Amino acid sequence: MERSSGILMHISSLPSKYGIGTFGKEAFEFVDFLKKGGQEYWQILPLGQTSYGDSPYQSFSAFAGNPYFIDFDILEEEGLLSKEDYVNLDYGLDENKVDYAKLFINRYKVLRKAFENSKNENIEEFKKFKLENKFWLEDYSLYMAVKNHFKLVSWQEWDDDIRLRKKSALEHYRTILEEEIEYWSFLQYLFFKQWNRLKKYANDNGIKIIGDIPIYVAEDSADVWSNPKYFNLDENLVPKTVAGVPPDAFTEDGQLWGNPIYNWDNLEKDGYSWWIDRMRESFKLYDVVRIDHFRGFESYYEVPYGNKTAKIGKWKKGPDVKLFNAIKDALGEVKIIAEDLGYMTEAVIKMREATGFPGMRILQFAFGDGDSQDLPHNYPENCVAYTGTHDNETIMGWYNSVGEKERKKAIKYLNLTYDEGIAQGMLRGIWGSKAYLAIATMQDLLSLGKEARMNIPSTLGGNWTWRASRKDINDKLAEKLFEMTKLYGRLNKFKFEKEILVEEKDEFKEDNIAKLTK
Incomplete structure (x- = not known):
């Protein structure tokens, strides 16, 4: 395995003038920054359309993309918008925070204008997109159209005929909501068109994309509504059990996620076709896929639907390596990172080793008692x-x-100094490790504090909002990152061989040598 490194920075966290990071100019410039810094990977969070709570891990679809990431300036260049359509709207006052409430109102307002303006354009490419993605796009677009028709409530609260997908109801809503269905399909067309352009630019410049998918899907999603047999639902399509984590030293009530549990028996009977489709589409989006809560494939914790906490639940056996063998048979060798954090039993470790997928190590977890992994x-x-x-x-x-004990252990182990920078010293710790791949969050590369935290698990509100400033992503930071990456043998081989390197400067080395010899 070749040593390499990368930066974790979600699309939403990129700078932009319109409230949230997009697939526009700043995303391309971030690729340039990674290239200058000698990096090989850009890791992002799930690209799915966010719902209530704004979490990218709770999406309306496992296949659809988030319309918030569609760039308006690109649409203006393509003639679908004029500047006046979008430049003077309120997307939020703080350039370092996403204001999702204002985005919901104003970004969709602009996207509807783009859709209206598209009707006079050549639509052959759009027709081709709809045909190629028909297997998920038709249900998703109908779901979103009906959801808007019922004032955004969960599909569980729709009229019974459409909630239960009666044939007559499906035909009725496809007829009366034809225009709305077309609108949601068009947004997906724009999303994938812009994302594919950005990914190609990254790949052409030697940067690979690490994507992220949650193991579960949201209850309020097109996936559960259109594929009820693949989930543990009763005859009225209400979940029997939902996902969570039992109580531990950190959470007295456990974590109640609320996602419907898969009906693994039905999935296996169908050759795991839904999961194979999901992974196939994921590898169109990404070069590498990180699967969240990987241990849930070996055994998972389920809680009776309606419980207020995760205290009462039980462990059930999952598909284990059978699922990944089926994926491999269908798709060939795939590059997957197993999120194997938390309590790992021998059975989970055995499953991960059988797949050959790399697991994860988190430096923040290292400094408790004992010789931590x-x-x-x-x-x-x-x-x-x-x-x-x-x-x-x-x-x-x-x-x-x-705690003071952990802090002292970290200082001693990594020889941390305020002169070098605490975060820089921690980065040095993983860059110098044996791991074939080292990843730092953009917040840690910038040495930011708790104000820049992305998410606090099991809390609602205030998460997923952090955004970087334009001034922070600069050549000086890229040079510093380049020097460390080169020092520890992780330099992007593509760049090195193509000789498109940042001009090497000795200030970083000279400064540190001077400090050491004082």
Whole structure:
């Protein structure tokens, strides 16, 4: 395995003038930044359309993309918008925070104008897109159209005929909502057109995309509504059990996620076709796929539907390696990262090893008592080392809040100094490790504090809002990242061989040598 590295930075966190990061100019410039910094990977969070709570891990569809990421300036260049359609709307006052309430009102208002303006354009490409994606797009677009018809309530609250997908009801709503269905299909066409353009630019410049998919789908989703037999639902299509995590040292009530549990027996009878389709589409979007809550494929925790906490539940056996054998048979060798955090039984470890997928190591978890597997000297080569993930504090937030004993252990182990920078020293710890791939969040690369945390698990509101400033993503930071990446043998081989490197400067080395020899 070749040593490499990358940065975790979600699309929503990119700078932009219109409330949230998009697939526009700043995304292309971020690819340039990664290239200058010698990186090989750009990791992002799920690209799915967010719903109530704004989490990218709770989406209206496992296949559809988030319309918020469609770039208006590109649409203006293509003649679908004029500047006056979008430049003076209120997308939020804080350029470092996403205001989802204002986005919902104003970004969709602009996207409807783009759809109206598209009717005079050549639509052959749009027709081709609809045909190629028919197997998921038709149900998704109908679902979104009906959802808007019923004032955005969950499909569980729709009239029974359409909720239960009676044939006459499906035909009725396809007729009366034809225009609305076309609108939601058109947004997906724009999303994939812009994303594919950005991904091609990244790949052409030696940057691979690591995508992320949650193991479960949301109850209020086109997936559950259109494929009820693949979920553990009763005869009235209400979930019998939902997903969660039992109580532990950190959560007295456990974590109640609320996602419907899969009906693995029915999925197996159909050759895991739904999961194969999901993975096939994911690998069109990404070069590598990280699967969240990987241990849930070996055994999963289910809670009776309607329970207020996850205290009462039970463990059930999952499909284990059979699912991944089916995916491999259908798609060939695939590049997957197994999110194997949390309590790992021997059976889960055996499943991961059978797949050959790399697991994860989190440096923030390393400094408790004992010889932790998250200490860099214990990393296997076949793993991905992180400073932290979207669910962790930033390094500086962690360092300033962790207990004195852990802080002292980290200082001693990594020889941390304020002169170098605490976050920089932590990055050095994973960059120098044996792990074949090292990933730092953009927040940690910028040495940001708790104000930049992306998510606090099991909380609602205030999450997923952090955004970077334009001034922070600059050549000086890229040069610093390049130097560390080169020092630890992780430099992007594509760039090195093509000789498109940042001009090497010695200030970083000279400054540190001067400090050491004082």
